[in-house]
């Protein structure tokens with residue numbers, strides 16, 4: 001069995017594996033796709049000490065770093081079930097889709113998340129060419145330009161307020177007839193001079209010139225008319241879905257499906273820790289996930305030295 005088995009090979013999982021293996025304990029890392037969301041990212045400019053890199057390069061360096069250590073890397077493997085240890089300090093079992101079973105004295109869950117997409121024509125085609133899901137990451141790329149934010153929940157309204165300070169103009173588009181964000185955020189948004197709010201609007205297409213976004217079309221749901229906006233960017237903020245479906249019923253999840261963790265990365269199951277975008281951590285960023293991965297691995301190590309091997 002492993003001492004620490006990490007499930008997920010993104011920034012959180014890779015960092016957890018590095019921290020665990022540096023304690024000289026048996027460490028394994030299991031990933032459906034080593035690198036995680038970073039593989040879908042173009043420029044990364046907010047990881048301190050690395051002024052500029054690109055997603056695939058960052059992912060390759062993450063993997064190289066893990067390979068410096070004696071870590072058992074199991075790539076292209078998907079976990080499908082977790083069974084808590086039968087007794088305190090016993091072995092946790094992780095079952096894979098392939099049917100294989102892995103046992104470990106502790107587990108770090110770092111399965112990340114995925115952005116909910118609008119699923120309209122042009123969205124995939126112009127991804128990273130004007131269509132983006134992360135205002136903290138990509139806001140500065142649209143300095144002085146016109147953008148739309150899709151979604152009037154807290155994340156959409158926060159994104160619109162944030163972007164209004166960076167870009168020339170923001171149009172917030174909400175499907176419903178009202179915004180769902182907290183009142184205080186809505187008040188702030190409405191006070192900004194360079195923001196328009198359109199409600200009852202169904203985005204139907206992202207428009208582009210073949211190389212970048214030029215606008216979008218939406219249907220006004222009150223009149224059924226189709227309208228077009230000229231834009232340089234579209235920030236989609238209609239939800240982040242944690243990859244935790246397989247944990248329902250075993251580990252405590254928040255109403256949004258995020259794994260509930262404490263400040264040591266502990267979950268509701270003894271010996272099971274979690275880190276990164278799959279958890280209740282408030283900000284979903286590479287550097288935040290990497291830090292949480294370190295915390296969870298050290299939390300797991302702490303657990304190991306307090307329980308004897310079965």
Ligand code: FAD
Pocket residue numbers: 007008009010011012013030031032033034035036037038040041042043044045046077078079080110111112113114115133134137138243246275276277278284285286287289
């Ligand atoms: P992830 O990166 O999502 O990794 C999860 C890992 O778990 C993957 O290896 C996945 O294959 C694996 N996995 C999932 N389910 C299972 C399972 N059942 N069994 C086994 N393995 C599983 N952040 C920034 O800080 N700066 C940026 O510039 C930036 N740009 C971004 C651009 C895009 C397009 C996207 C999508 C995100 C961006 N982010 C950026 C956010 C950043 O990528 C995430 O916050 C970060 O990758 C989260 O790391 P993580 O390790 O928690 O999860």
